[in-house]
Amino acid sequence: MNDIAGFIFTRISYHAGEGKGSEQRIAGGLLKGGPKRIAFPDALDAENLDFPMEKIIDTSIANRRNRRFIGVLILGLVLLFLFSGLGICLSSGSIPAESVFRIVLSNSIPGMNLDLADIREVDQRIVWLIRTPRVILAGLVGAMLAVAGVQMQGLFRNPLAAPGLVGTSQGASLGGAIAIATGLGLTSIGWVPLFSFIGAFLSLFLIYLLAHREGETSVAMLLLAGVALNFLLSALVSLVISWKFKDYQAAVEIVRWLLGGLKDRSWDYVTIAFCSFIPAFLLSTWYARDLDLMLEGEETAQSLGVETEKVTWVVLLSTALLTGAAVSVSGVVSFVGLMIPHLLRLIIGPGHRNLNIASAMTGAWFLIAADILSRTLIRPEELPLGIITSLIGAPFFLFLLVRQRKELEIL
Amino acid sequence: MSLLQTADVGVMKEGRWLIQGANLAVNEGEVTALVGPNGSGKSTLLKLLCRLWRPTEGTVALDGKDLQTYSAREIAKRITIVQQSLTLRYSFTVLEVVSMGRYPHTGRVGRLSELDLEIVQNAMEKADVLPLADRHANRLSGGELQRVLLARCLATEASIILLDEPTSNLDLSHALDVLHLCRELAHEGKSVAIALHDLSSALRFADQVAVLSSGRVIDSGPTDAVLSPEKIQSVFSVRAERVRASTGQEGFLFDRDKEPS
Numbered sequence: 001m002n003d004i005a006g007f008i009f010t011r012i013s014y015h016a017g018e019g020k021g022s023e024q025r026i027a028g029g030l031l032k033g034g035p036k037r038i039a040f041p042d043a044l045d046a047e048n049l050d051f052p053m054e055k056i057i058d059t060s061i062a063n064r065r066n067r068r069f070i071g072v073l074i075l076g077l078v079l080l081f082l083f084s085g086l087g088i089c090l091s092s093g094s095i096p097a098e099s100v101f102r103i104v105l106s107n108s109i110p111g112m113n114l115d116l117a118d119i120r121e122v123d124q125r126i127v128w129l130i131r132t133p134r135v136i137l138a139g140l141v142g143a144m145l146a147v148a149g150v151q152m153q154g155l156f157r158n159p160l161a162a163p164g165l166v167g168t169s170q171g172a173s174l175g176g177a178i179a180i181a182t183g184l185g186l187t188s189i190g191w192v193p194l195f196s197f198i199g200a201f202l203s204l205f206l207i208y209l210l211a212h213r214e215g216e217t218s219v220a221m222l223l224l225a226g227v228a229l230n231f232l233l234s235a236l237v238s239l240v241i242s243w244k245f246k247d248y249q250a251a252v253e254i255v256r257w258l259l260g261g262l263k264d265r266s267w268d269y270v271t272i273a274f275c276s277f278i279p280a281f282l283l284s285t286w287y288a289r290d291l292d293l294m295l296e297g298e299e300t301a302q303s304l305g306v307e308t309e310k311v312t313w314v315v316l317l318s319t320a321l322l323t324g325a326a327v328s329v330s331g332v333v334s335f336v337g338l339m340i341p342h343l344l345r346l347i348i349g350p351g352h353r354n355l356n357i358a359s360a361m362t363g364a365w366f367l368i369a370a371d372i373l374s375r376t377l378i379r380p381e382e383l384p385l386g387i388i389t390s391l392i393g394a395p396f397f398l399f400l401l402v403r404q405r406k407e408l409e410i411l
Numbered sequence: 412m413s414l415l416q417t418a419d420v421g422v423m424k425e426g427r428w429l430i431q432g433a434n435l436a437v438n439e440g441e442v443t444a445l446v447g448p449n450g451s452g453k454s455t456l457l458k459l460l461c462r463l464w465r466p467t468e469g470t471v472a473l474d475g476k477d478l479q480t481y482s483a484r485e486i487a488k489r490i491t492i493v494q495q496s497l498t499l500r501y502s503f504t505v506l507e508v509v510s511m512g513r514y515p516h517t518g519r520v521g522r523l524s525e526l527d528l529e530i531v532q533n534a535m536e537k538a539d540v541l542p543l544a545d546r547h548a549n550r551l552s553g554g555e556l557q558r559v560l561l562a563r564c565l566a567t568e569a570s571i572i573l574l575d576e577p578t579s580n581l582d583l584s585h586a587l588d589v590l591h592l593c594r595e596l597a598h599e600g601k602s603v604a605i606a607l608h609d610l611s612s613a614l615r616f617a618d619q620v621a622v623l624s625s626g627r628v629i630d631s632g633p634t635d636a637v638l639s640p641e642k643i644q645s646v647f648s649v650r651a652e653r654v655r656a657s658t659g660q661e662g663f664l665f666d667r668d669k670e671p672s
Contacts, residue, residue, distance in 0.1 A: 302483060303494075304512065305483045307483050
């Protein structure tokens with residue numbers, strides 16, 4: 001938007017005769033003068049203006065948001081590296097940071113064969129096969145949940161929509177539990193994510209059908225149907241476990257999988273997460289502009305040429321893919337998809353392209369940081385990751401409810 | 412010639428005909444006013460004309476071809492609509508909202524070219540929203556928002572412009588501006604269909620009038636012929652008198668059909 005704002009603002013400010021062209025001045029001028037037509041000559045060039053161009057661009061909201069977007073990305077990148085490094089180095093054992101660094105470099109960059117002779121074999125394994133995938137997986141799960149949140153909030157046009165809140169994550173849980181219970185989950189690593197995806201998709205689609213009427217979303221329906229669906233799916237998960245009680249091994253397997261967390265996650269899980277995240281992220285970012293237009297209502301978007309049905313399917317499928325994969329590798333981690341998109345929207349504006357990218361970045365470092373907390377708060381024990389995110393997220397959710405109180409009272 | 416034409420079009424929602432057997436032609440270079448009491452089907456007809464709703468029976472034809480055969484983008488390039496009582500809940504800037512009008516041309520990843528920006532700026536000038544460009548669209552007053560949405564519809568550069576009561580939230584000066592703008596657009600060769608409550612405005616600004624009542628187009632044709640006091644009395648149940656001001660401008664004065672007892 002840089003160019004747009006610059007282009008138009010030179011003109012506005014020039015004619016408003018305010019000299020500085022700030023938003024307040026234009027607004028103030030209007031208030032004083034009452035609504036009136038300002039005559040704009042056809043040809044104008046920047047050289048004629050008696051104020052610095054940069055200053056005008058500085059005042060535009062779109063540009064301020066763009067700068068913040070860049071800021072969020074740079075800060076995100078720094079924090080991502082910082083927390084990743086911290087996450088890999090941190091443990092109950094003592095491996096010097098310098099050794100850790102060498103192990104990671106040597107393993108991750110092909111052709112870089114550093115001398116690791118002075119590091120114990122077991123330390124090398126701990127760093128490369130246990131800690132590194134764990135940190136990367138935390139980042140991927142955070143990014144997936146945050147992007148899923150962006151998509152759902154856009155589709156439902158409501159900041160209270162999020163995968164963990166309206167049953168989508170629980171749908172994924174049920175799918176995964178079924179995959180394990182039927183024995184399929186033990187035959188190949190791909191079955192659980194596939195079933196999770198299907199479970200996530202079906203529950204999301206159901207909520208969509210329930211809460212969405214004639215291009216509008218009912219907030220009350222979304223939340224209440226979400227609660228009901230959460231209960232129903234949890235009951236079904238319990239049912240699956242009880243059904244497998246006789247086969248003790250399978251029941252334990254399901255429960256262990258449901259508990260989730262990022263402990264002992266191999267590179268295979270990273271592969272699953274990565275292969276789900278990339279297509280879903282690219283697809284949803286590609287359709288970001290359409291979702292922007294759909295925020296103003298489906299009819300409006302249609303009248304501007306958006307194929308709303310297609311976009312709806314894109315959002316439903318990419319959200320299900322993201323949620324399904326996230327749940328299948330780490331269990332239900334609540335509130336990440338709720339909080340991060342909402343906070344970022346306040347900072348960088350509602351445009352979905354930037355929001356998707358920034359949410360992925362922020363979700364990644366946030367969950368790596370949360371994972372570090374979960375490992376360190378009660379050392380040497382571990383807190384489940386979901387507890388950390390809920391401790392931060394639940395109060396935030398209540399805050400959102402209070403902010404939306406008016407809307408909820410109408411319903 | 413008529414660009415957009417309906418043939419015995421009807422739409423049923425929840426077992427009720429909102430509009431039925433409606434015939435209407437929107438002609439090039441003309442302003443067509445749709446008038447009628449509340450619930451007579453004006454908005455429904457406009458939605459049918461741009462395929463927001465699909466007809467239950469009958470057809471809508473654009474250039475003689477069924478509207479259903481066009482793609483969404485093709486329609487958006489040709490027909491644009493400003494609906495009634497919209498609210499924007501998200502904090503896009505006014506400039507961004509108006510730029511959305513270029514979507515049918517630029518597509519989902521296309522950047523706005525210098526030409527697109529010119530068009531956006533022109534549209535904002537015409538709707539008098541240029542000074543609002545850097546405001547949050549969800550914090551505008553009703554009238555400001557209505558003008559912003561009008562600007563967005565102009566930014567599509569569609570040749571058929573459908574307006575659903577575009578002056579309902581506007582102050583007198585802006586309402587007149589919008590109606591004059593409709594005339595200018597028709598003069599430029601565009602087709603404008605506009606749902607209006609104010610019959611005096613219809614009389615003054617429209618070339619053609621279609622009168623709707625209970626979901627049917629009961630009369631249509633040149634404004635002077637259609638908007639007679641008798642017709643108004645039968646449709647709106649009010650007594651109407653056509654008056655001429657000293658400037659030569661004509662309008663209606665109304666009174667209740669029956670004197671209060």
